[in-house]
Amino acid sequence: xxxxxxxxxxxxxxxxxxxxxxxxxxxxxxxxxxxxxxxxxxxxxxxxxxxxxxxxxxxxxxxxxxxxxxxxxxxxxxxxxxxxxxxxxxxxxxxxxxxxxxxxxxxxxxxxxxx
Amino acid sequence: xxxxxxxxxxxxxxxxxxxxxxxxxxxxxxxxxxxxxxxxxxxxxxxxxxxxxxxxxxxxxxxxxxxxxxxxxxxxxxxxxxxxxxxxxxxxxxxxxxxxxxxxxxxxxxxxxxxx
Numbered sequence: 001x002x003x004x005x006x007x008x009x010x011x012x013x014x015x016x017x018x019x020x021x022x023x024x025x026x027x028x029x030x031x032x033x034x035x036x037x038x039x040x041x042x043x044x045x046x047x048x049x050x051x052x053x054x055x056x057x058x059x060x061x062x063x064x065x066x067x068x069x070x071x072x073x074x075x076x077x078x079x080x081x082x083x084x085x086x087x088x089x090x091x092x093x094x095x096x097x098x099x100x101x102x103x104x105x106x107x108x109x110x111x112x113x114x115x
Numbered sequence: 116x117x118x119x120x121x122x123x124x125x126x127x128x129x130x131x132x133x134x135x136x137x138x139x140x141x142x143x144x145x146x147x148x149x150x151x152x153x154x155x156x157x158x159x160x161x162x163x164x165x166x167x168x169x170x171x172x173x174x175x176x177x178x179x180x181x182x183x184x185x186x187x188x189x190x191x192x193x194x195x196x197x198x199x200x201x202x203x204x205x206x207x208x209x210x211x212x213x214x215x216x217x218x219x220x221x222x223x224x225x226x227x228x229x230x231x
Binding site for chain 1: 146148152158159160161162165167206208210217218219220221223224
């Protein structure tokens with residue numbers, strides 16, 4: 001089937017606005033991950049879900065960042081009161097979960113620019 | 116916490132030659148997984164190869180192979196018969212599944228340029 005999809009692919013917003021980034025994982029994948037990647041650097045973990053339960057949010061930078069996956073499928077990462085330092089590529093990945101070491105399949109990312 | 120270090124910010128290789136990208140990591144765990152991901156100019160993240168720490172045999176995928184040295188905590192990627200399409204950023208990543216949710220910890224990346 002289709003791979004991981006993310007929308008929008010590009011988002012330009014003004015400082016102080018809220019943004020919502022969407023991730024649609026591969027059908028049947030239990031685990032869903034959010035990462036943030038600054039230009040020229042490797043992705044950094046933000047949060048992850050098993051089914052609808054948020055298992056770890058230790059990577060979220062501050063309380064302006066939140067994520068949900070209410071029905072265990074599509075997930076939304078929300079950034080409130082955006083700041084210029086939030087500009088980055090936001091990546092979503094999914095895996096079938098279960099046994100450790102399962103491959104994570106990445107989406108194309110959402111490039112966020114805060115002006 | 117685990118850390119992953121890629122000491123070569125940029126490398127270049129002539130087409131058809133072989134190149135090795137370095138990666139070291141720091142962990143106190145014994146059972147874990149290591150990955151190499153490729154990020155071409157399109158900025159997709161594509162899995163290249165995967166290694167289980169409990170396996171002594173080095174993983175191989177066509178032209179890509181790894182040299183996994185567990186005691187030295189080293190995990191290098193060898194690309195044989197380099198092709199122009201191999202031009203990309205390469206990221207080494209560590210995964211410790213137990214109690215850590217399978218999240219990946221990435222290195223800073225190595226930019227590889229394959230020259231014709």
